[in-house]
Amino acid sequence: MQLIVDIGNTRIKSYVFQNDTVIESSSQPLATGASDIRQFLTNYKAINNIIVSDVNGSLTQKLEVLLSPFPLVYCSSNLNLPFTTLYTPKAQLGADRVALLAASCLAYPNTNRLLIDLGSCITYDVIDIMDVHQGGAISPGYAMRYKSMHTFTGKLPNLTLEYPKDTLGKSTSESMHRGVHQGIVNEIKGAIEESEKKYKDLTVILTGGDAERLPKPLKNSIFAHSNFIANGLNYILKLNTTL
Incomplete structure (x- = not known):
C-alpha cells in the first residue's frame, strides 16, 4: 500500500x-x-x-x-523516470512537472503529447512519441494575472475571476476579466497550434485546478481526471522502490 x-x-x-x-x-x-x-x-x-x-x-x-x-x-528529476528530458540543468525541472510527465507516459504511451497544467502558474510541456521531454513554458495563472494588475498599478482593483459576459468589457472590471480569461484561452490555443505544426497526431492533456475554467470543447484536448498526477507519482514510486 x-x-x-x-x-x-x-x-x-x-x-x-x-x-x-x-x-x-x-x-x-x-x-x-x-x-x-x-x-x-x-x-x-x-x-x-x-x-x-x-x-x-x-x-x-x-x-x-x-x-x-x-x-x-x-519526487525529482534525479529519480528513475519513465522519460528522458532535454531540460538543462535537469534538476530545475519541478516535481509537479516530473509527475505530470510520468502520468502521461502511463496513460498515453506511444504518442506525442502537450501537457498543460493550470495552477498558480500555467506550465506547458511537450513529450514526444519516444518519451523524450522536449521542454516547455511557464506563464502566470488566473490569480497571478489579477494580482499583478492590481499590485503594479495605482488604480486597478483587486479582483477574482468572473467569466466575462461580452467580448468587450464595458467597465474596468469587465475589461480585466475579459483580458485575463481570453488572454489565457488564446495563449493555450496558440500553444496547441504551434505544437501541432511540429508534432504529428498530438494529444493535448489539460489538468490542474483551473482547467475547468476553460471552454469545452477545446481543440483536440483531453481534460485529465482528478487523480491523473497522483497516478504519475504512484508510477514513479513503483519505479524507485520494491513495493
Missing part, C-alpha cells in the same frame, strides 16, 4: 493507493493538510512506501518528522 503526498502552492492532496487503485484521498489547505496525512497513516497500517511531491517547500521539515518512520521518496 502506498501513500502519495502532493504539496502545491495552496493545498496538500493525499492519496492512499492499493497497488494502482486510489482507495481514499484528501485535499486540504496547506495549514491543515498534514492532519489528514497523519490520519491516513493511522487508518492504513499497510502503508509501506511514500512519495512526496513538494513545490511549496514550507512543510518539508514538518512532513519529514511525520513521515520519518517510513521509506520516503521525494
Whole structure:
C-alpha cells in the first residue's frame, strides 16, 4: 500500500493507493493538510512506501518528522523516470512537472503529447512519441494575472475571476476579466497550434485546478481526471522502490 503526498502552492492532496487503485484521498489547505496525512497513516497500517511531491517547500521539515518512520521518496528529476528530458540543468525541472510527465507516459504511451497544467502558474510541456521531454513554458495563472494588475498599478482593483459576459468589457472590471480569461484561452490555443505544426497526431492533456475554467470543447484536448498526477507519482514510486 502506498501513500502519495502532493504539496502545491495552496493545498496538500493525499492519496492512499492499493497497488494502482486510489482507495481514499484528501485535499486540504496547506495549514491543515498534514492532519489528514497523519490520519491516513493511522487508518492504513499497510502503508509501506511514500512519495512526496513538494513545490511549496514550507512543510518539508514538518512532513519529514511525520513521515520519518517510513521509506520516503521525494519526487525529482534525479529519480528513475519513465522519460528522458532535454531540460538543462535537469534538476530545475519541478516535481509537479516530473509527475505530470510520468502520468502521461502511463496513460498515453506511444504518442506525442502537450501537457498543460493550470495552477498558480500555467506550465506547458511537450513529450514526444519516444518519451523524450522536449521542454516547455511557464506563464502566470488566473490569480497571478489579477494580482499583478492590481499590485503594479495605482488604480486597478483587486479582483477574482468572473467569466466575462461580452467580448468587450464595458467597465474596468469587465475589461480585466475579459483580458485575463481570453488572454489565457488564446495563449493555450496558440500553444496547441504551434505544437501541432511540429508534432504529428498530438494529444493535448489539460489538468490542474483551473482547467475547468476553460471552454469545452477545446481543440483536440483531453481534460485529465482528478487523480491523473497522483497516478504519475504512484508510477514513479513503483519505479524507485520494491513495493
